Amino acid sequence: MYYHKWDVDMIGVYDGSYDEIPGRSSVFINNQDVLQLYIRIISQAPSNFPQKKKYVTCFANSFSQWGYEDIRASEEERIEHLLNFLEGQLVVFRPEMKDTHLNAKEVRLIKSNDSYEDGEFLYPIPIYSERNLKVTFTQFMSHLHERKTIGEVSGLSKEKDDCPSYLIWKDLDDKLTVVGQFTQFAYSHGGFSYISEEGMRVTDFEDNWLDKSYQHPKYMGDLLFMPRDVDVEIEHVLNTKDVYIHESPATEMAATVERVLDRDTEADLSHEYEFLEHLQMVTMNSYLSYSKKDLINFHTAMKSSTMVILAGMSGTGKSKLFQSYVKSLNLPHSHYEMIPVRPDWTDDHDLIGYVDTINMVYRPGHSGLIDILLLAEQNPDEPFFICFDEMNLAKVEHYFAQFLSILEMDLHARSLQLYHTDLANRLYNSNNYPPAINIGNNVMFVGTVNIDETTHHFSDKVLDRANVIELNVQPFVDLKQLEEKREPIKKKELISFFEHYETFRNTTPTIELEDSEMELLWDIHLSLRMLGKKFGIGPRIVNQIDKYIKNIPNQVGVSRLEALDLQIVQRILTKIRGTEEQLVHFIGTYRNGVVENSALIDCINQFNNDETHFEMTRIVIKEKAKELAINGYTL
Template sequence: MKHQKWEAKFIAVLASEQDVSDIGRDIFVNTSGTPQFSLKIISYEPADFPRDVRYVTCYAEELVKWGFEDNIQDTHLDRCQAVRDFLQDSLLVFQPERRVSKQDFREHYVATNVTLVGKKDNFSDTLSLIPVPVFYEQGLVTLESFRTNLLQRKHVGNNFHVSSNEEDTHGFILFRGKDRKNILFGEFDSHTVAHGGYRFLSSSGVRELELGSLLEEAYEKEGDSVLFFPVNVHEEILEMLNETPPISLPDDAQEAREQAAAGATIEAVETREEQFLEELKRKTKEMGLFYSDDDLYNFHTALKTQSLVILAGMSGTGKSQLVNAYAKALRLPSSQVAFISVRPSWTDDTDLIGYPDTLNNVYRPGDSGLVNTLIRAKKESDKLFFVCFDEMNLARVEHYFSQFLSILETDTRTLKLYNEDLQQRFYNSEQYEPNLTIGDNVFFLGTVNIDETTHQFSDKVLDRANVIELAVLPFHRLLDIEEEKKSRRTEELPYTTEDFWSKGKQPRTVQLTEVELSFLWDMHQTLQNVSLKMGIGPRIVRQIDRYLYNMPDSTPFTRRDAFDKQVVQRVLTKVRGAEDVLLPLVGVYRDAEDTVVESELFQLFNRYSEVSEFIEARMLLIAKARELKRNGYTM
């Protein structure tokens, strides 16, 4: 079991010695010389948090930024008392993290990103709190637009400080205006979460209530998007909401009705996409394949950005089979899926696409069959075509794929087969014109194995590619797919280009938030300070933007997780080289904690925790730091 961090905020109080008498000491100085103490969770936990975990560990370093001073010259007893005195009037808001010991695989839960809030005068040891999400007026989001979206069952925005699990629907939510007016909406029965954020559903109608003095009963840390209400106050608010009549849109809200109609169309498209993704999951299991939902949705979303998608992983993880399964889920015949086996002898693009034979006055296409596939795709633009380069890095990609790398990012993807002045001389020029346009019905993919027989990708390739490393799942999951293999469905007509692009959207303007763009710029400068060869170009920023914009509604990961994936797939793939260059970026690996210290990238991730927890990016950096320590370089 690997580390896991919950994005939702919890609230806790310093545990007493009596609370933890069965599991250990409440406060002590550990073997590293740091005061360590237990916290008792007093808020409702998300459905995916273990029910038997009521206490988490915290370290004194988390308190330093709040003014705590640990005098290491004092006795252990005095240092522990200093922690107790410092926290006696405070509750602690935090995000828990499950850590697994490398030695004995034991789990323990640690409080991270700790903030302090003062106890209220009526605080008692029996206090139990319920988290309530808060949404803010900002940018184009006003109270009116927020209310309209709620009533039309549309997405109202993200909130990363509360649980998004479908079992954790919040009875009511709070909207906070710039005038500090606090408006409650509820009661909600269920919700969904997608890249557009939350969508709240109520079977009895949405009710609205301005929150008055009861707000004083809530615990909150300014700037957070969550309030913690005592259970009795939470119930009182629900009663007040139920006594309020439901609200509705005014009859003359023509614009709102038009938006609702447009929303219904979009929802129908999203439903078709969800049906396709369910078919994809079913098809992989039917074929006896073994992928996580995260990988399937990640692969699908990356394809929709029209970038080159490269599937990496150890041999036997089913990289080529995933392409096959995807094509079968789209119900494409094999004639629309071209697998091209890359040969180690390929040195330039003539090996792939062919060359002009001026001696015999003909154009000779390469025996890969790629050109003929692209010509057919041009003629049948309503059909989807997939071109997969198997074991793509057996030869140098930037050599044999050079023309394609140049045109992948252009609006009109035109492949030059030979010079126009030769067209009149060639006998087969009608069949093979000098310029071949590649439509948006053609998708390029690659599979790679990383070992001593293969070539590393150049930055020119990585700038244009989503590199996805397929996860190896626990083997007991093989038993789960046996039943799926028995089910069959009748084949229907294949998806068309129009069908696919009803799921593939390209934003007209940049959709990344200001803080996301700030992170990417700071990361670019951090990389550039180490090496001018590393960095984040505008092309990568646009591709990340497209990826996030194209996330399906039913995706199993959040926008924050998706941003993390894109940092791994689009940026960290280029962080490689010798120890003397990378050490400031990657940091020093520590075996005992299986982590890194003195890493500029880790520090950057910490500063931008509001963008993402960067769990996958951190794990990759730890792996790179381990390689640096062992080999003196990383690939």
């Protein structure tokens, strides 16, 4: 018999809406003469909870400790008496599954708020109290920065995919403060630790938020259940308003700003323009046909993010583009590596190697990855490029696991662990291969992927960290014209552009997106949130879009609006996948070659009502709407 119990608090309500078993009443007297009813779940479930389950079974005798007493009467009177008792009550419970039966255990009752409405949905947010932790707010924030465990939270899911985007601090005067945004958390015996990618943001918790929320320390642990509209409002405040940003030590940021201010702007622009012209000529001389905008898009993505994925059908020249790029930079062979991915890779030992305990040596993987990473660590001012060819032949989340975690960390914390530090003094070659390698922003990763039945689809964890570019296939007639366009490489074009690469990059830490652009992204985020909790645009994506747009080279024929269009496609729409039932209101309905009733098109039209703008976004929307209409889903 299958059995599982979740030590997670959830909330439900009896509303008579049970429809999972045709003909079954939502409340009835069972064979044991006990009133049995179905409670509709109205709070976020753990990620390992059966997602299709909308109801849990509850028994009336579970309410006896809350003052309920069954009566000796007819079936109709007993049911009416129970429903009168439950009027205005929400049911807090911990779910238990026996075989396929889902039951409510450890049942508690709380009054619904005056603002409660049918269809309300709640999210659990942890509360950390100064009274319980016995630390000051400054000490608490310091522990968060250092990613230390900060205590238990009863009733909160420990699944790694259930990280709350923010938490709440309660001081000795019961004043509440919101701290966010968090992208990951982990659980150990000391409690939870949290990871914030862009620096923690802090704002006061408003009274009207508390009025709409649910919390009872005696019955629900240190959890505050937040309705959807309050949750969205808090994220909006953390994302867009003037809130206090609690930064980690600022020395690295100050150094970054100083490097940016020291750039010789005119010389940098000239070098970058020459490089792009040279890149186009190198591709033509190699009989490769790319649009100039694709080359600019790839270059901008490379210098503004640490990972770029080139996607598309086989034969579109994805690997060749990477090779042309490093060739155009006149990069030394030691500064780039092409790593063919094997379908039998199941963990990162194939990449980073392992400790040979028989001979007491560290044996790096045969890919050459470790050697180039060590060289990059020794030369932090020079760029290094690593391409994983046919990246999705194996599951990226398995063999690339460490790197996916590293790519979201602050630069000072980006360290690849090769083996445990305790082994360093025992390995014969530890001088050549230390226990860990620091990975700076001078290391850039590229992945080429084919989308067909032989490959694995990317998870959101991968897509969150990458610009995904689908190369456009150029008209075949262009291939005949390449011979006419080819030119010999001039000596001045043999300049070592890689020496200027850092000056091509705009690394200013402040967000420079315009207010109207932020409002567009927020409108898209709100439309996505209506699809469910897992949909939306996180702060990480907003920051990455900002980095991309301010890294578009000047005077190269790509406007700011075109850059925003590309980023919506490459950063947001790559993650939109699911069933027609889920997505039809967001994507729209495909009918007679036209997309109708699309929330996303409404968002971009409100930003710019010229139908010739957001060309790429409109094309992808149409493709996805057509897939929904034909297949009933889109990938």
